[in-house]
Amino acid sequence: MKDIGHHDGEGLTLMSDRQKGLLDAISVVSSKAEVRFCARHIWANFKNKFSGTAYKDLFWAAPRSTTKHWHDSYMAEIKELNEDAYNYLSDIPPVHWCRHAFGSNSRSNMLLNNLCETFNAVIREARDKPIITCLDWIRRYVMRRNAEKWEGIQKYEGRFMPFVEKVLAWVYEASLNCIVCPSRLDEWEVETAFDRHVVDLKELTCTCFRWELTGIPCPHAYACIVKKRWRPEDFVHECYSKAKYLATYSPHIKPMPGMKQWKKTDLPRPLPPLLRKMPGRPKSHKRKKEAGEDAEERFVKRGKSRITAQTVNNQATTRESAIIHLVLFSPRNQGGIPPRTHGLLLTETRGLQEF
Numbered sequence: 285m286k287d288i289g290h291h292d293g294e295g296l297t298l299m300s301d302r303q304k305g306l307l308d309a310i311s312v313v314s315s316k317a318e319v320r321f322c323a324r325h326i327w328a329n330f331k332n333k334f335s336g337t338a339y340k341d342l343f344w345a346a347p348r349s350t351t352k353h354w355h356d357s358y359m360a361e362i363k364e365l366n367e368d369a370y371n372y373l374s375d376i377p378p379v380h381w382c383r384h385a386f387g388s389n390s391r392s393n394m395l396l397n398n399l400c401e402t403f404n405a406v407i408r409e410a411r412d413k414p415i416i417t418c419l420d421w422i423r424r425y426v427m428r429r430n431a432e433k434w435e436g437i438q439k440y441e442g443r444f445m446p447f448v449e450k451v452l453a454w455v456y457e458a459s460l461n462c463i464v465c466p467s468r469l470d471e472w473e474v475e476t477a478f479d480r481h482v483v484d485l486k487e488l489t490c491t492c493f494r495w496e497l498t499g500i501p502c503p504h505a506y507a508c509i510v511k512k513r514w515r516p517e518d519f520v521h522e523c524y525s526k527a528k529y530l531a532t533y534s535p536h537i538k539p540m541p542g543m544k545q546w547k548k549t550d551l552p553r554p555l556p557p558l559l560r561k562m563p564g565r566p567k568s569h570k571r572k573k574e575a576g577e578d579a580e581e582r583f584v585k586r587g588k589s590r591i592t593a594q595t596v597n598n599q600a601t602t603r604e605s606a607i608i609h610l611v612l613f614s615p616r617n618q619g620g621i622p623p624r625t626h627g628l629l630l631t632e633t634r635g636l637q638e639f
């Protein structure tokens with residue numbers, strides 16, 4: 285924590301899969317940090333006890349709600365379905381997994397720790413390397429990524445990052461359904477089909493809590509800002525600005541010479557542990573997945589990917605002498621002669637043939 289300039293974690297938001305040891309450590313070294321639990325991890329455990337579409341819809345609606353009364357209404361519906369399910373979720377403090385109870389300091393409404401999944405996927409190539417090689421691989425990856433991000437933003441002329449424009453376009457559409465009514469100065473009452481909210485343009489707040497949570501005006505606030513003939517961009521938090529993005533990537537990772545040029549010391553040379561051949565089949569280096577996670581992935585909608593002769597040929601040549609099964613085209617390998625799909629046939633070692 286001292287290395288990143290934090291002594292007690294104040295101002296930080298940490299998210300985990302509720303690993304017990306990790307939570308104990310966080311409470312010691314960063315007692316003031318906001319701690320969130322990955323909702324997908326909670327769902328993975330929850331659905332093992334209470335499965336079904338009705339549970340799933342209500343489970344996800346509860347943490348996504350940014351107001352307590354909507355959250356409570358979804359929890360009440362879960363209670364009607366099964367009191368044990370309600371008690372299971374009620375034992376997890378909302379401050380750790382529900383948007384309405386999150387702090388607004390991080391300007392983030394994230395429920396899932398996809399950042400960790402991305403990081404784990406990236407470093408898969410380096411994970412089985414010796415520690416120094418592994419760390420050097422990560423250092424070089426971060427150095428290259430940092431340089432690409434910094435160079436990529438130099439010619440960008442917008443005040444805010446493109447993400448903000450996309451969000452504001454959606455917010456604008458939603459704001460068309462809002463009926464605004466001024467109270468006094470910057471205070472407004474906003475009516476929608478489902479609820480009524482109070483917006484304060486001076487305090488930058490709305491009772492739907494989305495504005496404070498994300499730092500981007502919610503549809504209710506947007507409608508008031510437009511009514512005042514002000515610019516919605518002026519009410520977006522500076523953390524989304526190009527200036528902040530540049531500041532994030534400005535400190536660069538310095539290049540390093542090869543290991544042979546490193547300064548030598550009199551300290552004993554670290555040696556790798558003795559290699560012991562363990563009985564049984566070698567373990568996969570992939571991350572251990574939670575129960576049911578694979579089954580969940582099968583239902584994830586993916587964008588239509590276009591598989592060309594070039595891409596498949598590339599895969600074939602990089603894995604010579606391996607048989608590429610038609611997993612790209614069918615969910616399960618059925619055995620036998622590969623089916624003729626999309627006019628392409630994969631053959632061992634020779635890559636792709638069109639026919």
Ligand SMILES: [Zn+2]
Nearest residue numbers: 490492502504
């Ligand atoms: Zn609002």
